[in-house]
Amino acid sequence: MDPKITIHKKELLSDNWYTLNKIIFDYERQDGSVQRQEREAYDRGNGSTILLYNRAKKTVVLTRQFRMPTFLNGNPSGMLIETCAGLLEKDNAEDCIRKETEEETGYKINKVQKVFEAYMSPGSVTEILYFFVAEYEAHMKVTDGGGTDEEEDIQVIEIPFTRALEQIASGEIKDGKTIMLLQYAQIHQLLD
Numbered sequence: 001m002d003p004k005i006t007i008h009k010k011e012l013l014s015d016n017w018y019t020l021n022k023i024i025f026d027y028e029r030q031d032g033s034v035q036r037q038e039r040e041a042y043d044r045g046n047g048s049t050i051l052l053y054n055r056a057k058k059t060v061v062l063t064r065q066f067r068m069p070t071f072l073n074g075n076p077s078g079m080l081i082e083t084c085a086g087l088l089e090k091d092n093a094e095d096c097i098r099k100e101t102e103e104e105t106g107y108k109i110n111k112v113q114k115v116f117e118a119y120m121s122p123g124s125v126t127e128i129l130y131f132f133v134a135e136y137e138a139h140m141k142v143t144d145g146g147g148t149d150e151e152e153d154i155q156v157i158e159i160p161f162t163r164a165l166e167q168i169a170s171g172e173i174k175d176g177k178t179i180m181l182l183q184y185a186q187i188h189q190l191l192d
Contacts, residue, residue, distance in 0.1 A: 004028040018044035048097040049085035050132040051181035064155040093130035106145030
């Protein structure tokens with residue numbers, strides 16, 4: 001049985017980059033009692049991410065860029081190795097990831113495969129992320145990548161798949177979406 005939720009108040013706390021709201025609501029517990037709760041929810045929209053892989057070379061394409069929240073939480077350089085990703089904005093998930101792939105990595109891909117979707121931080125963020133995989137080949141490289149936004153400073157990394165898996169174990173790769181897609185590739189033997 002799903003709980004009954006009654007929202008009493010939604011207060012905008014910030015509308016600087018995206019929106020942060022404080023929600024006051026009643027939550028019906030499993031035992032039937034009702035509890036008043038307050039939560040903050042950050043809404044930045046939904047996103048998509050992709051793992052590019054080359055079966056013949058047994059390589060993957062990842063990105064490396066500065067992420068302030070990781071810096072604030074103990075990552076000395078603030079740099080994070082990640083799969084290519086972007087916010088949907090007005091696009092559907094597939095169109096978004098094709099566009100982001102070309103902007104960030106320089107590869108123009110046509111065929112993508114959606115593998116799953118997930119809430120990445122459901123305790124505080126509304127975003128659902130759509131996960132994709134796609135094969136790439138050298139002839140698909142149309143630009144250097146690196147992003148088109150003046151605030152983006154993205155490094156494109158092509159590495160052996162086995163090295164990427166080692167980087168999860170060593171802690172060099174700490175990004176959740178990247179770990180999930182690399183493990184998906186391993187489980188489904190995409191590079192075998």
